[in-house]
Amino acid sequence: MKFRNALLAATVMAAPVVFSHVASAQPVTGPYVSLGAGYNMESSQKAKNLITHGHVSGDTARIYTNNGYDVTGAVGYGFGNGFRAELEGDFMKNGFDKMRVGGTDFASGGHEGRYGAFANAYYDFNVGLPYLYPYLGAGIGWQESAFNDLNAGPFSFNKTRGALAYQGIAGLSFPISAVPGLSATLEYRFVALADSRKYNGAFEGMPSGMKVGSEYNNQINVGLRYQLFTPAPVPPAPAPVAAPVAAPAPAPAQTYLVFFDWNQYNLTSRALQVVSQAATASHSQNVTTLNVSGYTDTSGTPQYNQGLSMRRAQAVAAQLVVDGVAKSEIEIHAYGDTHLLVPTGPGVREPQNRRVEIVLQ
Template sequence: MRMKLGAAVAAALLAAPLAANAQVATPGFYIGAGGGLNRVDVPNTGGEKLGFNITGYVGYDFVGPMVEIEGAYRYNKLRNVHLDQWSGMANLLYQFAPENNFAFHVGIGLGFADGSISKGGSAADLDMKFAMQGLVGGRYRFDNGMFIRTDLKFQNAFLSGKDLHNFGGTISIGYKFGPPQPAVAPPSPPPATSPSFIVFFDFDRANLTAQAMATIKQAAASAKSGNRTRVGVTGHTDRSGSDGYNMALSLRRANAVKDQLVREGIPAAGIAVVGRGESQPLVPTADGVREPQNRRVEIVLQ
C-alpha cells in the first residue's frame, strides 16, 4: 500500500508542467486547501486502512524558508469501526530554487491531534495529544499568484496511549498574496542613427567639385533606398573672413547642395537648408585660419 500511495502522488507531481524559467521571487503570505488519500496504521485495531484527508493551510513565504499553520481532517474505516482525526500543525519548510515556476520543498511540523472512534451508534472520543510530522513535496506557480502544490506526509499522533501512524498524499490549490512579480524589461535597442554625408568646398567657393558631386549622388541614392522623406542640409565655413560674409557663404554652399539633390530626384519640399557660418567648426581653430575640413556642407537623412 505504501508503494501505491507514493506512486500516485509522484504521478501527480510529474503531471504539473516542469517549467524552469526563472522569475523574481518575492516574500508574501499564501493560503491553500486540498485533499487526498490517507493510510493509517493503528496497533490492535485491524491493521492498515486507506481513507481520505482534507487539508487547509495559511503561511508566509520568506523566499526559501516558509512557515505555515495547517489544519487537517482524516477519515479511515478500520474493519467495523470508523476513525475520525483532526489535527493542527505548525510547519517549518524550506523550498529549493523558489525563483523557478516548479520547486521542491521539505519540512517538519509540530502540533496536536484529536479524534474519535465510532461503531454502530456509539462513539468514543480520543484524548487530544501531541503530534508531529514530516513532509516533502513540490509546487507549480502561475504568473497570477495561483499555485498547485503536492505533499507526501507522515504524521505520528499519540492518542489515548496509542501511536497513530498516518501516511498521506495531498494535492492543493493556493494563492500567494503580494505585489505582482516585477517584470524584467528587455534592454532598449540603441537609438537609430541618421545616415549623414559631408561635402567639402574649396576656399571661398560655393561651386561643387567632382568629389562633391559624387558624394551628393551617393546621399540621394541612400535617401531613396531608405525611404527617407526629410533631408537636412547645413552649410559651414572656416574662420577666415567676417561673420556676416561667412554666414552668407555657408548658405550659398547649402543651396548649391540642395539644388544638386533635387536634380538627383530628391523633392525640394523635403529638403531643409540651414547656414551656420563659422560658428560650428569641425576642427576648432583660431580666428582667421583657413581650415579645409571646416569648409563643408553636412547632409543628414531623416
C-alpha cells in the first residue's frame, strides 16, 4: 500500500512538468477558470454521545475511511499584481473502512461524500524562473458531509449534515507555451471542517444517533487553469525605411514625451500640459499623422507590460481627441518594455522608460 501511494504521488507531481513547455510565467490578469482532481486522504473521525437501546452510551467511537479522490472547479479574477480571488466548488469521496466502538472494530460499508463551496484568496510569487509560478492560498466556506449507507455492526447511518469549513493551499503553476493563458497546476490542500455534526441513524433497528467531531483532509491535486483574456503579443519594432538617394532629407519629426507613474496609465497634470502642447503644434504645422507610442519599464512581465503600454497610448490618444485632434490623424502603437529610453536590466522601475511618445509627422 505504501509503495502504491508513493508511486501515485510521484506520478501526480510529474504530470504538470510532462504537459508543460518552457513559457514565460506571468501573473494572472483578468478572469480565469480552473479545474482540478487528485488523491484525497481523510483523517479518522471521533464520535461521541452514541445512542444505544434508547439512551446515550458512555462509549466513544472512531470512524475510519479509505483514501479516495476529490474534484474541484473554480472561477476567479487575477489583479495582475500577484493577487487572485476566486469562488470554488468541490466534491470528495472516501469509502468507510471500519468503525471502532470502545475496543471493538466493526467493518464498515458505504462511503462519505463531501461537497460545498469556498471563497479563496491567493498570491502568486514571481521567483524569476521563466517556467513556473509558486502560489499560496486560503479559503473559507461551507461543506455538506453525507454519510451514505454507513453500516458498521449494529449501527447504520444514512444522513447528510453541513458545517463551516476552511482550507489552506500551496501550489505551483506551469505555463503551457502552446496555448497562451493556459497553465498546468500542482497543489497540496489541507481541508478541514470546523464544526461537529449530529447524525441520526439506527442501532439494532432502534433509533440511534451520534455527534461527530471535526475532520480534515490532505489532498494532492493536478489541474488546469485558463486565463480567459490574454494580452496581445508584442508587435515587432517597425523596420527603418531608407529614403531614396535623390529625395531631400525629410524635416525632423517633432516629438513630445508624456511620463507616467509606476504601473499607472492615468494622465498627471504635467502630462495633460504636454499633450495639449502637442495638439496645439499639430494645428499650427503641416501635420498629417500623430504617432502615439506607449512604453513601460521592465518591472513587469512582457505580457503585462504590453497591455499597460497600450493602455497608456490609448489614454494619450483620447486626450488628443479632447484637445481637438481628429481621431483619423492618430496612429496608436504599443511596445511594452522594448525600446527603452534608459537601458536597464529586467525588473527595474525606471521612470523615464514609463512613457508615451507623441511624434508629429
